[in-house]
Amino acid sequence: MREYALLILFFSSISTMSQNCDNTLSGRVTDIHNGELLVGVTLTIANTEQSVQTDFDGFFSFSKLCNDTYYIQVSHPYCLTKGYKVRVLGNTNKSFKLEHHIEELNQITIDGKAFKNKSKTVLESSINKDELERFSTGSLGNALNSLSGVSSLNTGNSVVKPIINGLHSSRVVIMNNGVRMEDQRWGVEHAPNIDINSAGNLTLIKGAAALQYSGDATGGIIIVEAPKIAVKDTVFGKTSISGISNGRGISINSRITKSNLNGWYTTIQGSLKRTGDTETPNYLLSNTGVFEKNTSIKFGFNRFDYGIEAYYSIFKNQLGILRASHLHGAQDQVRGISSPVPLIINDFSYNIDAPRQDVTHHLGRILGYKELGRRGKLSFQYDFQKNNRLEYDIRRGDDRDKASTDLELITHTIQSNFESNRSNTLHIKTGIIGRYQKNYPNPGTGIRRIIPDYTKYDLGAYAMFDTNINESLIMEIGGRFDYTHMNVYKFYRKSFWESRNYDTLLPEIVVEEVGTQILTQPKLNFYNSSATLGATYSLKENYNLFFNYSLASRAPNPSELFSEGLHHSSARVELGDLQFNSEVGHKFAITLQNSNENYSFAIQPYINTINNFIVIEPVDVQETIRGNFQVWEYRQTNAQLIGVDVDASYPINKKLKLNHQFSLVKGYDRSRNEPLINMPPANFKNEIVYKNSEYNNLRISLQSAYVFRQNEFPNNNFDVYIPQTESYELVDFSTPPDSYHLLNFNSSIDFKTSKKTTLTAGLEISNLLNTSYRNYLSRLRLYADDLGRNYLLTLKLNY
Amino acid sequence: MKTVKFLSTTIFATALIFSCSSDDDSTPEPVLEEEVITTMTITLTADGQGDVILQTQDLDGDGPDLPVVTVSGNLSPSTMYSGSIVLLNETEDPAENMTLEIAEEALEHQFFYTVGSGLNATTGYSDADDEGNPVGLYFDLVSGQESSGTITFTLRHEPNKNAAGVSDGDISNADGETDIEATFDVSIQ
Numbered sequence: 001m002r003e004y005a006l007l008i009l010f011f012s013s014i015s016t017m018s019q020n021c022d023n024t025l026s027g028r029v030t031d032i033h034n035g036e037l038l039v040g041v042t043l044t045i046a047n048t049e050q051s052v053q054t055d056f057d058g059f060f061s062f063s064k065l066c067n068d069t070y071y072i073q074v075s076h077p078y079c080l081t082k083g084y085k086v087r088v089l090g091n092t093n094k095s096f097k098l099e100h101h102i103e104e105l106n107q108i109t110i111d112g113k114a115f116k117n118k119s120k121t122v123l124e125s126s127i128n129k130d131e132l133e134r135f136s137t138g139s140l141g142n143a144l145n146s147l148s149g150v151s152s153l154n155t156g157n158s159v160v161k162p163i164i165n166g167l168h169s170s171r172v173v174i175m176n177n178g179v180r181m182e183d184q185r186w187g188v189e190h191a192p193n194i195d196i197n198s199a200g201n202l203t204l205i206k207g208a209a210a211l212q213y214s215g216d217a218t219g220g221i222i223i224v225e226a227p228k229i230a231v232k233d234t235v236f237g238k239t240s241i242s243g244i245s246n247g248r249g250i251s252i253n254s255r256i257t258k259s260n261l262n263g264w265y266t267t268i269q270g271s272l273k274r275t276g277d278t279e280t281p282n283y284l285l286s287n288t289g290v291f292e293k294n295t296s297i298k299f300g301f302n303r304f305d306y307g308i309e310a311y312y313s314i315f316k317n318q319l320g321i322l323r324a325s326h327l328h329g330a331q332d333q334v335r336g337i338s339s340p341v342p343l344i345i346n347d348f349s350y351n352i353d354a355p356r357q358d359v360t361h362h363l364g365r366i367l368g369y370k371e372l373g374r375r376g377k378l379s380f381q382y383d384f385q386k387n388n389r390l391e392y393d394i395r396r397g398d399d400r401d402k403a404s405t406d407l408e409l410i411t412h413t414i415q416s417n418f419e420s421n422r423s424n425t426l427h428i429k430t431g432i433i434g435r436y437q438k439n440y441p442n443p444g445t446g447i448r449r450i451i452p453d454y455t456k457y458d459l460g461a462y463a464m465f466d467t468n469i470n471e472s473l474i475m476e477i478g479g480r481f482d483y484t485h486m487n488v489y490k491f492y493r494k495s496f497w498e499s500r501n502y503d504t505l506l507p508e509i510v511v512e513e514v515g516t517q518i519l520t521q522p523k524l525n526f527y528n529s530s531a532t533l534g535a536t537y538s539l540k541e542n543y544n545l546f547f548n549y550s551l552a553s554r555a556p557n558p559s560e561l562f563s564e565g566l567h568h569s570s571a572r573v574e575l576g577d578l579q580f581n582s583e584v585g586h587k588f589a590i591t592l593q594n595s596n597e598n599y600s601f602a603i604q605p606y607i608n609t610i611n612n613f614i615v616i617e618p619v620d621v622q623e624t625i626r627g628n629f630q631v632w633e634y635r636q637t638n639a640q641l642i643g644v645d646v647d648a649s650y651p652i653n654k655k656l657k658l659n660h661q662f663s664l665v666k667g668y669d670r671s672r673n674e675p676l677i678n679m680p681p682a683n684f685k686n687e688i689v690y691k692n693s694e695y696n697n698l699r700i701s702l703q704s705a706y707v708f709r710q711n712e713f714p715n716n717n718f719d720v721y722i723p724q725t726e727s728y729e730l731v732d733f734s735t736p737p738d739s740y741h742l743l744n745f746n747s748s749i750d751f752k753t754s755k756k757t758t759l760t761a762g763l764e765i766s767n768l769l770n771t772s773y774r775n776y777l778s779r780l781r782l783y784a785d786d787l788g789r790n791y792l793l794t795l796k797l798n799y
Numbered sequence: 800m801k802t803v804k805f806l807s808t809t810i811f812a813t814a815l816i817f818s819c820s821s822d823d824d825s826t827p828e829p830v831l832e833e834e835v836i837t838t839m840t841i842t843l844t845a846d847g848q849g850d851v852i853l854q855t856q857d858l859d860g861d862g863p864d865l866p867v868v869t870v871s872g873n874l875s876p877s878t879m880y881s882g883s884i885v886l887l888n889e890t891e892d893p894a895e896n897m898t899l900e901i902a903e904e905a906l907e908h909q910f911f912y913t914v915g916s917g918l919n920a921t922t923g924y925s926d927a928d929d930e931g932n933p934v935g936l937y938f939d940l941v942s943g944q945e946s947s948g949t950i951t952f953t954l955r956h957e958p959n960k961n962a963a964g965v966s967d968g969d970i971s972n973a974d975g976e977t978d979i980e981a982t983f984d985v986s987i988q
Contacts, residue, residue, distance in 0.1 A: 326976065327976055328976045328977045328978070329977050329980065331977060331980060332976055332977050335974075343974050344974070394956065394957070394976065395834060396834050396900060396904060396956065396978075397833075397834065397900040397903070397904065398833075399833060399834055443827065443828050443829075443830045445830070446830065446831075446832060446833040446834065447830065447832060447834075448830045448832060449830060453827045489826055489827050491827075491829055491830070493859050493860075493862040494859070495859040495862040495863050495864040496859075496862050496863055499863040511826060512826075514829040515829070515831070515890065515892070516858060516859060516890060517829050519826060519827075519829065521826075565860075565861050565862070566860075566861035573861055622861070622863065623865055623866060624857055624860065624861050624866060625836060625837065625838075625839065625855055625856075625857040625860075625866050625979055625980075625981060626836075626861075626977060626978060626979060626980065627977045627979075627980040628980075629861065723913045723915065723949065723951035723953075723980075723982055724913050724951075724970055724971065726915060726916060
């Protein structure tokens with residue numbers, strides 16, 4: 001690798017060997033943000049080791065240069081090092097701009113730099129701290145929903161799973177403070193276990209291009225980073241309190257940071273949210289309360305060339321699932337779906353009864369890094385996660401208060417990453433990772449395990465290279481390999497085992513027969529390769545063209561492999577297949593972007609072709625003593641998703657700005673030639689924002705969100721016999737609801753309460769017109785409308 | 800680069816240690832579902848007549864096997880039968896009598912009997928919970944003239960027993976969730 005870097009450097013400077021060498025190159029180095037002159041900047045000419053520093057006026061000068069092209073590295077302790085190509089012809093004057101972060105610590109992330117680009121050839125979307133604070137009472141999914149190309153798969157208002165360009169769950173990787181979240185994300189009713197208030201910045205990468213994080217993100221990667229900490233002797237923080245009308249709730253969160261000039265820092269953060277039953281414009285949604293408690297602590301020591309950090313967070317969430325959505329067989333579903341109002345509406349309550357979820361997620365990490373001078377930067381990280389998921393159902397007898405699902409997922413990860421700074425034009429990122437995971441489903445629930453006992457080992461390695469071919473072209477190439485081994489203990493029902501013919505196909509994995517069940521020990525291996533190839537071309541007048549191809553491979557998750565039986569929360573029988581292999585996605589994305597002071601826009605078309613795509617779909621209706629249940633079976637097929645995301649904004653004047661967003665995605669099962677289920681319908685968002693920084697930062701915005709009806713969907717409806725009417729009735733799971741239009745209002749104003757403190761008051765009204773609507777991507781749409789108007793009043797004190 | 804090599808060795812070695820220590824895992828214990836009702840047996844008795852037994856048995860629960868439905872014989876015309884229902888969980892050995900659990904939670908359970916249009920018979924409750932509403936573990940069935948058709952037994956969990964018609968056996972306003980639903984083909988001869 002080192003040789004390769006040297007080779008590149010050698011070839012890139014070969015042209016410097018020529019004659020007539022008595023020219024000077026001089027100029028100034030300034031801060032890109034405010035034009036301030038930078039003192040003590042080192043400029044080095046590649047291959048000659050000739051080096052100078054800027055003086056107190058930010059001035060530098062090289063002498064004895066030839067008429068030729070030189071590669072110059074410009075570096076400063078508090079700036080990102082940059083490389084430039086300079087053509088010298090006679091005495092030449094040239095000025096440089098650097099991005100300067102004197103007040104901010106060199107943030108500890110895997111990358112080592114704060115909030116910098118994660119991929120060079122995919123346009124990233126991000127949500128900064130100020131925008132995030134507007135979502136402080138919501139969830140991660142709510143915040144991400146504000147980005148184009150992101151929708152969410154909901155179970156009521158509290159379980160909000162992000163969908164990126166039509167894909168979700170195991171196809172979306174979430175990195176929380178450098179740790180890949182392992183929180184049982186395979187289930188559609190499993191929300192990400194992250195407190196939005198612990199984040200300082202959210203970055204979204206559509207597709208799998210950021211191989212340093214994972215190779216299996218066919219949908220995309222969400223990167224959650226903590227706020228930056230200033231390197232000075234200071235104590236600062238914020239506390240906010242919000243009142244929520246819909247749900248009659250309250251949310252409090254607070255954060256305090258102490259940092260020292262010597263590099264030590266500590267941050268403690270906590271948040272609490274409690275709401276009761278929410279309501280639609282016409283009725284209460286009984287049992288939809290939420291009780292969320294989170295806390296995190298971070299401390300570390302940070303110097304420019306080395307540092308260490310420890311982080312620990314606990315996330316605890318209890319949430320109720322709409323009581324009326326809990327139904328048994330198909331006959332019950334007919335009643336629930338045909339009823340214009342939910343079957344059960346009780347008086348308002350803060351109680352969270354069954355059906356409910358109680359999830360606790362612990363996350364700890366230790367990270368250390370060391371700058372190895374010109375060689376690069378090396379980091380090492382260990383992280384630990386423990387996720388305990390309890391799901392409570394409506395039960396009988398002694399089991400009434402017992403959880404029906406009790407899963408404990410423990411994950412340990414170690415990784416080491418290396419980033420090379422050796423060359424100005426070639427940037428290398430490489431790393432290796434090892435992970436151990438153990439799932440323990442508690443048999444004490446008295447209900448057969450929905451996810452089996454397993455241990456899983458992952459080993460991975462990646463390397464990524466990006467290089468500036470010339471001033472306007474950046475190329476990026478990367479590869480990653482992951483090996484996964486799963487050792488599973490799974491009880492199958494004998495009747496299922498035989499109906500699948502596993503008794504003749506896989507007799508060797510049987511351990512023993514226990515009554516009507518068979519204990520098996522499948523050992524599975526997956527070898528996954530992933531890659532990315534991309535280019536960014538800067539055209540004239542601020543136009544940028546991004547092209548990226550990414551190859552992603554994802555091993556099937558335990559739910560897809562081992563489901564076998566009634567899934568109570570969705571009232572259907574789900575069947576997996578332990579013979580599945582990895583799904584492989586190929587995504588091509590092009591982005592045309594322009595950003596200047598008059599307008600900005602980005603158009604991002606893409607096509608994602610996924611082989612061995614795992615879908616679950618209904619195949620049968622099964623008769624049981626409890627009535628009829630629809631049987632959904634996982635199968636592998638070839639899928640294709642085609643779509644486009646458009647963002648545009650246009651300032652009318654200094655205070656008024658228009659923002660527009662449009663997203664469209666079409667998903668097809670190419671083997672069966674039918675649409676994929678749960679594809680987000682096209683949606684269109686338009687917003688007008690008024691912001692006056694001269695008048696207490698007053699900000700007022702009005703947003704219109706129009707969601708079209710999804711017209712392409714697979715028809716999974718079926719008929720069921722109702723003995724009471726002696727007729728067959730349709731169970732309509734498939735037909736999407738109508739299009740809808742929502743208006744949202746948002747406002748905030750700052751008051752300087754003292755020299756160091758600012759009070760911000762905010763009022764937000766969502767669903768301003770109290771519109772009744774149902775969302776195709778909400779699992780509860782069959783039984784109830786979505787939320788009505790909500791007033792949210794927030795007071796925030798920054799100190 | 801030396802450091803990288805060292806670290807990578809450490810990582811792979813640690814992974815190896817993890818993988819070695821896992822081989823001595825003991826096998827997990829099976830879950831025997833406690834709440835499952837596998838078998839419903841309805842016994843119809845009448846003076847001077849042989850018992851008629853209707854049974855549905857679904858030993859693999861929500862597994863792929865269909866419930867086995869048996870009817871021991873025909874009903875006699877114009878006869879008043881006393882009916883009783885026994886529920887078992889036969890996944891356990893010995894089988895657990897689930898009828899007791901329903902009787903204990905009588906307030907939250909009710910059986911409904913739906914007689915298909917072809918069958919000439921009427922039903923009525925002969926038991927009550929603490930609030931005087933029917934549970935339906937015991938009932939009467941009066942057969943009419945010779946005919947044949949279906950009779951469906953439905954057990955609802957948490958029904959609204961006070962809704963109109965529910966205590967008279969009309970299921971249409973009962974709500975709640977279905978715990979059992981079984982249909983039998985019956986003849987009166």
